[in-house]
Amino acid sequence: MQRHMEPILSIREVSKSYGNFKALDKVSLEVPAHSIYGLLGPNGAGKTTLIRIINQITFPDQGEILLGGVPLKPEHVAHIGYLPEERGLYKNMKVGEQALYLAQLKGLSRADARKELNYWFEKLDIGDWWNRKVQELSKGMAQKIQFITTVLHRPRLLIFDEPFSGFDPINAALIKDQILELRREGASIIFSTHRMESVEELCEYIALIHRSHKILEGRLANIKKAYRKNQYRVRWTPRDGDEGLNGMQVMAPVVRSAFDPDEKIWDFVVRLEDEKQSEFMEYLTGRGVLTAFQEVIPSVNDIFIQTVQNQETDA
Amino acid sequence: MRKLGLIIRREYLAKVRNKSFVIMTFLSPILLVGMVVLIAYLTKINDNEKRIVSVLNESSFFQGDFLPQPGVSFVRLQDLSLEEAKDSTLSMGYYGLLYLEDGERLDWVAERAYLYTREAPSTSVLERIERILESGLRLYRLEELGMSPQTYADLGAGYEINTATFAGERSVKGINEFKALVGGGFGYLIMMFIIIYGGFVMRSVIEEKTSRIIEIIISSVKPFQLMLGKIIGTSLAGITQFLIWIISASLLMVLVLIFLDLDPAILLERPGTAPGLEGFNPADQLQTDATTALIVEEFLNIPMGLMIGFFLVYFVLGYLIYSSIYAAIGAAVDNETDTQQFIFPIILPLMLAIYVGFFSVFSNPHGPIAVGFSIFPLTSPIVMMMRLPGGVGEGGVPVWQLVLSIVLLILTFLAIVYLASRIYRVGILMYGKKPTYRELLKWLKY
Numbered sequence A: 001m002q003r004h005m006e007p008i009l010s011i012r013e014v015s016k017s018y019g020n021f022k023a024l025d026k027v028s029l030e031v032p033a034h035s036i037y038g039l040l041g042p043n044g045a046g047k048t049t050l051i052r053i054i055n056q057i058t059f060p061d062q063g064e065i066l067l068g069g070v071p072l073k074p075e076h077v078a079h080i081g082y083l084p085e086e087r088g089l090y091k092n093m094k095v096g097e098q099a100l101y102l103a104q105l106k107g108l109s110r111a112d113a114r115k116e117l118n119y120w121f122e123k124l125d126i127g128d129w130w131n132r133k134v135q136e137l138s139k140g141m142a143q144k145i146q147f148i149t150t151v152l153h154r155p156r157l158l159i160f161d162e163p164f165s166g167f168d169p170i171n172a173a174l175i176k177d178q179i180l181e182l183r184r185e186g187a188s189i190i191f192s193t194h195r196m197e198s199v200e201e202l203c204e205y206i207a208l209i210h211r212s213h214k215i216l217e218g219r220l221a222n223i224k225k226a227y228r229k230n231q232y233r234v235r236w237t238p239r240d241g242d243e244g245l246n247g248m249q250v251m252a253p254v255v256r257s258a259f260d261p262d263e264k265i266w267d268f269v270v271r272l273e274d275e276k277q278s279e280f281m282e283y284l285t286g287r288g289v290l291t292a293f294q295e296v297i298p299s300v301n302d303i304f305i306q307t308v309q310n311q312e313t314d315a
Numbered sequence B: 001m002r003k004l005g006l007i008i009r010r011e012y013l014a015k016v017r018n019k020s021f022v023i024m025t026f027l028s029p030i031l032l033v034g035m036v037v038l039i040a041y042l043t044k045i046n047d048n049e050k051r052i053v054s055v056l057n058e059s060s061f062f063q064g065d066f067l068p069q070p071g072v073s074f075v076r077l078q079d080l081s082l083e084e085a086k087d088s089t090l091s092m093g094y095y096g097l098l099y100l101e102d103g104e105r106l107d108w109v110a111e112r113a114y115l116y117t118r119e120a121p122s123t124s125v126l127e128r129i130e131r132i133l134e135s136g137l138r139l140y141r142l143e144e145l146g147m148s149p150q151t152y153a154d155l156g157a158g159y160e161i162n163t164a165t166f167a168g169e170r171s172v173k174g175i176n177e178f179k180a181l182v183g184g185g186f187g188y189l190i191m192m193f194i195i196i197y198g199g200f201v202m203r204s205v206i207e208e209k210t211s212r213i214i215e216i217i218i219s220s221v222k223p224f225q226l227m228l229g230k231i232i233g234t235s236l237a238g239i240t241q242f243l244i245w246i247i248s249a250s251l252l253m254v255l256v257l258i259f260l261d262l263d264p265a266i267l268l269e270r271p272g273t274a275p276g277l278e279g280f281n282p283a284d285q286l287q288t289d290a291t292t293a294l295i296v297e298e299f300l301n302i303p304m305g306l307m308i309g310f311f312l313v314y315f316v317l318g319y320l321i322y323s324s325i326y327a328a329i330g331a332a333v334d335n336e337t338d339t340q341q342f343i344f345p346i347i348l349p350l351m352l353a354i355y356v357g358f359f360s361v362f363s364n365p366h367g368p369i370a371v372g373f374s375i376f377p378l379t380s381p382i383v384m385m386m387r388l389p390g391g392v393g394e395g396g397v398p399v400w401q402l403v404l405s406i407v408l409l410i411l412t413f414l415a416i417v418y419l420a421s422r423i424y425r426v427g428i429l430m431y432g433k434k435p436t437y438r439e440l441l442k443w444l445k446y
Helices: A047-054 A074-079 A095-105 A110-123 A139-151 A169-184 A196-202 A220-226 A242-251 A274-287 A300-314 B002-017 B019-048 B082-092 B106-111 B123-145 B149-156 B175-211 B213-217 B223-260 B282-301 B304-332 B336-361 B368-375 B380-390 B399-427 B437-443
Strands: A007-018 A021-032 A036-040 A062-067 A080-083 A157-161 A188-192 A205-210 A213-219 A231-238 A254-260 A265-271 A288-295 B051-057 B072-077 B096-100 B114-117
Touching: A007 A047, A007 A188, A021 A047, A021 A062, A021 A188, A021 A205, A036 A047, A036 A196, A036 A300, A047 A157, A047 A188, A074 A080, A080 A139, A095 A110, A095 A139, A095 B002, A095 B213, A110 A139, A139 A157, A139 A169, A139 B213, A157 A169, A169 A188, A169 A196, A188 A196, A196 A300, A205 A220, A205 A300, A213 A220, A213 A300, A220 A300, A231 A242, A231 A274, A242 A265, A242 A274, A274 A288, B002 B019, B002 B175, B002 B223, B019 B223, B051 B082, B051 B123, B072 B082, B072 B123, B082 B096, B106 B123, B123 B149, B175 B213, B175 B223, B175 B304, B175 B336, B175 B380, B223 B304, B223 B399, B304 B336, B304 B380, B304 B399, B336 B368, B336 B380, B368 B380, B368 B399, B380 B399, B399 B437
Parallel strands: A021 A213, A036 A188, A036 A205, A080 A157, A157 A188, B051 B072, B051 B096
Antiparallel strands: A007 A021, A007 A062, A205 A213, A231 A265, A231 A288, A254 A265, B096 B114
8 A cells, every 4th residue: 555655663783782782783673654663672672672663762872763754752752652561650640631741742732632631531440530549440440541542632643662561451442442443543653662563563564673773574465475384284084094185195294183983084283385386286185085185374473483592503 | 740749749748747746846855955954944944943051160260251142052050069069050950061170270270171061062162162262262372472462463464465357357356266156056057957958868769669659650650740749848848847847836935935034145155264263354254255346246247148048059959969969869768777888988978077067167157178168069068158147258258169169059959950850760660678888870871
């Protein structure tokens, strides 16, 4: 799609050191507009440092950051919404007052903040919390308030660091829907997490940061394509016993196999070149009963682990 | 600027609405006034308790000397034997019995006088009785020597040299102390304010850190804005509290004095004249009055406008310096128990300023120690305030010292606020371990 082309955020050769420790080493990223962008990496890889640089909490030693094509300026904090991983609220303040304060710090007028808050409180069904103190809320309830204060000022770029931690499954689903809705309304979203299943579900793009370096970036679908190993899962019952099996192994070497003696079904993972696909299918259907044929697609988790491991052995 | 305003407003309201703050604000004046009233009341009761001592005077001396006094009064017993007198004193429930044997000479009688009491006699009663006998004895001895009481008083009169400034004003000895005390009041106020509200700033930073609200706030505001807003908001709350204290304590005090009909003078310490010479030297009284008048005059001479003006300068700069250090400490640690090792070096110059002030500035407001400490930026807000009641210019603080001290203070303020904000900026996002001084130095470079 055309609108994905121009990046909302460009990070160019950004480096940052703390004393002798290099937190980021010439990291470059392009976050396409109106997409959900997964920022992945093991603990201590430099993700938080990068996010803090985008939020102008810390500043890079080298490199450049562009937001919507313009070098990052202090006023840009009003266009960014950041939900940090370690997050809290003033315990002694009332919910509504606190949300108003945080919204005003983001640059909203008091009246606008009030209006937006009413909308969101209604939407997340927490209208009656306005005058309660934060210390009376459960962790999940506090998370909702934090979510609202992140998105309230309708930022162009949203950064969520582990947004689902602390939510029960129902509220996690609710928040996920809100994130998707925000994207539909035009926001661009950076999503930093360890929970790979949510990356799989939500992200169109991912970047992998490891030991202060970016080691992988791109469209998730393309990355998956690049990481495919031409492996297929096959469930098959041969009609003529071992002979059929041997013939099959000649065409596609077996990676793993299992046999279900009750159902008399073989369960294989085989390696198969793309051009041999139709020939192989013909063979299987001709020599037996085929119940399943499916490409084995690497999960983000696999890609993550494999890339990190490759990096380790290279280093 | 709008954000700074928002932060100041939040910090102010958070502090002022805090329950313990509200309680402290309104309870303290009541406690203070209550204590004063209690002391005044107890003093009154103490004065009212009269002990009665019966006197069996068989001699011809000391007749009419045993007059009622504060705390003790006397009952004359006559025509009784000592044993009977003891019995009747006991049965009347009197405090004790003073027995004077008959004799030819007053000194002999006085020497053989006995005070009988149930238990060991109270010193105040004892002193008063001894005083009566002593002054009788003194008059008797003077008579023996053929000397008039006036001659004796003249003999014992002390001597004080007259002092004046070159400008020709009469000055009073001890006025240095007095002036420094007025300045010390201002200096002490600065110190107390720094310690109390600096601590508030620090705790508020720690609270933001431990609750992790800082992570959310910090993407909207600059750390420096947050630090400054916190310091200003907290100090405004502090000033509010101080004003409420001063106004309500004065009001309460006036009300209490009116309703309980207490004499405010009993609260003031009055130096007593040397015992035994009361009434001998009316000149003493005159001298005291003159001194009081001079002190009042000198007090009026203290340039109050100038004092208040410089108080504001030193107060604002001193408080900003120290509270930004407090903020940096709060940012460096995870909880209050870790703050001790960092707080001590802050309190040290403050304590030093107060002690040096009271020991050195009192006796010599323009000596080298006083000058040094009133120029050194971490102690100057307090020590300079103690020197300032002497005025500025001739006879007071030289203008160059004042200017140097303020310039140094401003430079220090800029440097400290810069360094503190560097530490603050890094510290607020660091958790887990208590940093060492070496690590704090490293943070400055991040």
